[in-house]
Amino acid sequence: MIRLTVPVIEEEDLQAVRETLLSGYLVQGPQVAAFEQVVADYVGCQHAIAVSNGTAALHLALVALDINPGDMVIVTAYSWLSTANVIELCGAQPVFVDIQPDTFNLDPACLEQTLQGLMAVSATAKRVKAILPVHTFGQMADMPRILEIAKRYDIPVIEDAACALGAAYDGHQAGTLGALGCFSFHPRKAVTTGEGGMLTTNDPVLARRLQALRNHGLAPDSPYPDFIMPGFNYRMTEFQAALGQAQMAKLNRIIATRHRLAMGYDRLFATSVIQSPIVQKRCTAVYQSYVILVPDSLPYHRETLINQLKEQGVEITIGTWHMPMTTYFRTRYGYTEGAFPVTDHVFARSLTLPLHQHLSERDQIKVHDTLLAALGICNG
Numbered sequence: 001m002i003r004l005t006v007p008v009i010e011e012e013d014l015q016a017v018r019e020t021l022l023s024g025y026l027v028q029g030p031q032v033a034a035f036e037q038v039v040a041d042y043v044g045c046q047h048a049i050a051v052s053n054g055t056a057a058l059h060l061a062l063v064a065l066d067i068n069p070g071d072m073v074i075v076t077a078y079s080w081l082s083t084a085n086v087i088e089l090c091g092a093q094p095v096f097v098d099i100q101p102d103t104f105n106l107d108p109a110c111l112e113q114t115l116q117g118l119m120a121v122s123a124t125a126k127r128v129k130a131i132l133p134v135h136t137f138g139q140m141a142d143m144p145r146i147l148e149i150a151k152r153y154d155i156p157v158i159e160d161a162a163c164a165l166g167a168a169y170d171g172h173q174a175g176t177l178g179a180l181g182c183f184s185f186h187p188r189k190a191v192t193t194g195e196g197g198m199l200t201t202n203d204p205v206l207a208r209r210l211q212a213l214r215n216h217g218l219a220p221d222s223p224y225p226d227f228i229m230p231g232f233n234y235r236m237t238e239f240q241a242a243l244g245q246a247q248m249a250k251l252n253r254i255i256a257t258r259h260r261l262a263m264g265y266d267r268l269f270a271t272s273v274i275q276s277p278i279v280q281k282r283c284t285a286v287y288q289s290y291v292i293l294v295p296d297s298l299p300y301h302r303e304t305l306i307n308q309l310k311e312q313g314v315e316i317t318i319g320t321w322h323m324p325m326t327t328y329f330r331t332r333y334g335y336t337e338g339a340f341p342v343t344d345h346v347f348a349r350s351l352t353l354p355l356h357q358h359l360s361e362r363d364q365i366k367v368h369d370t371l372l373a374a375l376g377i378c379n380g
C-alpha cells in the first residue's frame with residue numbers, strides 16, 4: 001500500500017524520547033522550554049507557548065483575545081473542523097467566508113464583502129472580534145490583503161498555521177504575521193510530537209496570558225504559586241517536547257523532500273486536466289498535503305474512487321472539510337448549498353495524494369497512473 005502519510009521518526013527521535021522518559025521529569029519542564037525556544041527562533045518571533053495540540057492552541061488564542069458568548073469570528077469555510085469548533089465552544093459564532101479557487105484559502109474579496117455588511121450595522125459591528133484565516137495545506141493565505149482589511153476595521157488576526165510551519169509570505173514565516181499564530185504537531189503535519197501544538201506571538205501580554213491559561217491559571221512569573229485566572233490543563237509533556245526538538249532539527253530537510261516530491265507530481269500531472277496545487281508568487285509553501293482538483297468535465301463518485309484506489313494499493317483521501325455544510329453548522333445556522341460556491345466545488349472535487357519521505361519516483365508514477373485510469377482518462 002502506498003500510504004497517504006508516514007511520520008519521519010528516526011534514531012535520534014527515539015533517543016531523545018528515551019532519555020527524557022528516563023530523566024524523571026515528564027510534564028512541562030526544561031524540554032518544553034527548549035522546544036519553545038527552537039520554534040520561536042525558527043519562525044522569528046518573541047514568544048512561543050507549547051500546548052497539548054493544535055486545537056488547544058486555537059482555543060487558547062480565542063480565550064486570550066477575550067472572545068466571549070455572542071461574539072463573531074470571521075473564518076474560512078474550508079478547513080479541518082477545529083478551526084470553527086473552537087469559536088463555537090467559546091459561545092461565539094463563526095461567520096464563514098468562501099475561498100479562492102486556486103489556493104483554497106480564504107478569499108479577501110469575500111472577507112471584505114462580509115465585513116462591510118457586518119460593520120455597517122452597529123448591532124453586528126460590535127460583535128466582530130477576530131479574523132481567523134487558515135494557511136490551507138501549508139500554503140499561505142493572502143496575508144497582505146487580509147491584514148490590510150483587518151487593520152482598517154481594527155480587528156485582530158489569528159493565523160491557523162497548523163499545516164504551515166516553515167511556510168512564508170515575502171520571507172515572513174507563517175504564524176508571525178497576525179496577533180497570534182497556531183501550530184499543530186499531529187502526525188499528519190510535516191513534523192510531529194504525536195499530539196502537540198504551539199502558539200507564537202510578539203505580544204508579551206498575550207504570551208503571559210497564554211502561559212497561565214494552559215496551566216490552570218498559574219502566573220508564569222510569580223515567585224510563589226499565584227492563580228490569576230481560570231485556566232485549562234493544555235500542557236505538553238517533556239518527552240513530546242524532546243521529540244519536537246529532534247524533529248525541528250530536520251524540518252528543513254523534510255520540507256525540501258516534500259518540495260521535491262511535489263515537483264515530481266507537478267511534472268506528472270502537467271499534461272493532464274488535473275489541477276496541481278497553485279502556489280502564489282511571493283509565497284513559500286510546505287505541501288503539508290498535495291491536493292489536486294479534478295475538473296467538472298470528469299464526473300466521478302468520490303467515495304467509490306477512494307475505495308477503488310485503496311484496492312489498487314494507493315491511499316488517497318479528500319482535501320479537507322466544507323465546515324458550514326457539516327451537520328452541526330448547517331443545522332445551527334441554516335446554511336444551504338450555493339452559499340459558498342467555491343467551497344462547494346473544491347470540497348467535491350479535491351483529493352489528497354500520498355506524500356511522505358519514503359515515496360519513490362515509481363510510487364508517484366503509480367499514483368498518477370492509477371488515479372487517471374480510475375478517472376477514465378489518459379495522459380496527454
Ligand SMILES: *Cc1c(COP(=O)(O)O)cnc(C)c1O
Nearest residue numbers: 053054055080082162163184186
Ligand atoms: C491539524 C489541524 C488542526 C488541529 O490540530 P490538532 O493538533 O490535530 O488538534 C487545526 N487546524 C488545521 C487547519 C489543521 O490542519
